[in-house]
Amino acid sequence: MTDPLEGRYRRLLRSYPRAYRQERADEIVSTLMELAEPGQRHPTVREAAALVLGGLRARAGAHRRHTPGAVWAGALHLGVLFLLVDAGASALAQAIKVVVSLGGYPRPPTLMQWAYLATAVLIGVTVAAAASGRRHLALALTVLAIVAQHWAPDNTTMNDVPLISGVLWPLPLAAVGTAALLRRQVPAARHAMRWLIAIPGALIIMPTQLPVLFSPQSWAWSLFRHQLLLLLAALLACLLYGLVDARIPIAAGILMLGYPLAPVLDWVLTWPPGSGLSDWAVGVLLTYGAFFAATFAVGTLGARWQTRR
Structure with a gap:
């Protein structure tokens, strides 16, 4: 059975493009689960904001622009x-x-x-x-x-x-x-x-x-x-x-x-x-x-x- 915290992380990752999720979702979720506090059931506000903003930036193609x-x-x-x-x-x-x-x-x-x-x-x-x-x-x-x-x-x-x-x-x-x-x-x-x-x-x-x-x-x-x-x-x-x-x-x-x-x-x-x-x-x-x-x-x-x- 999927851990509730892991499921919530994966729902937040839906803000990323599908190709990005297929390539890196497991790695990101694994890292976040390792850093989570014992008994934690919800992502922190900072984690949620970072995931959503990161997903929106990925959809906007920000990762393809490497210089100002x-x-x-x-x-x-x-x-x-x-x-x-x-x-x-x-x-x-x-x-x-x-x-x-x-x-x-x-x-x-x-x-x-x-x-x-x-x-x-x-x-x-x-x-x-x-x-x-x-x-x-x-x-x-x-x-x-x-x-x-x-x-x-x-x-x-x-x-x-x-x-x-x-x-x-x-x-x-x-x-x-x-x-x-x-x-x-x-x-x-x-x-x-x-x-x-x-x-x-x-x-x-x-x-x-x-x-x-x-x-x-x-x-x-x-x-x-x-x-x-x-x-x-x-x-x-x-x-x-x-x-x-x-x-x-x-x-x-x-x-x-x-x-x-x-x-x-x-x-x-x-x-x-x-x-x-x-x-x-x-x-x-x-x-x-x-x-x-x-x-x-x-x-x-x-x-x-x-x-x-």
Whole structure:
């Protein structure tokens, strides 16, 4: 009959991939049983946490990244995918808006409407190429998407307040990140095509994408506020997940890089003598600064810790 403690250890080991369990489960359980106190019937909290975290790290492939540089390269790859998904969500919102507007009026799309549709398709193909590790193709497609985006400028504003202040930045930042990865050996994402499913998910989570589809404006503002809360929860989850995979908080920081650029550039380009940043812009920059410091600190410490284990 299996010892109750041994059975509980084996249940905790289910957090590891099956191949890993088949190879090392008996060895791990044997070691833990030797270290157990006489009469012990339950794993300690420390043992349980270590087994679960170790299993999650194994599933995330942390054991395949042996240096902090490899972790940062993997984080940049994920960050590029996050940026492309964010850009895809914005383009999808505009494409849906075009389709809805054409539904009631049987007329051919205008050049700008074609540009919205083409941008959405291009970014979807780019996400698939980047996730599959075809970086040269992904870089070329990203440049094409930037050109298409130029012909389909974002017009999602309410009362002259820009809802998507960073909408133009994900694609250029993704292009820079992809170019930086051309000479790095970074494995392709697992289940690469599933990243396409993330685009409609980002349409719901990322703020200011979905409200462009709604009228009256009161609905859009309400939805916008709820999306901000969802985004905050998602970013906090990314920070916590750094305990499992150090790439995730770094990638989240890369995703948000474009958003504070808008108030900074607005101040630089429209700055008259004697003026300064508005209180809103200062608050935005301080918030983003704190977030970037947290993500990169957690990612850096996590990369060093996980590659030493």
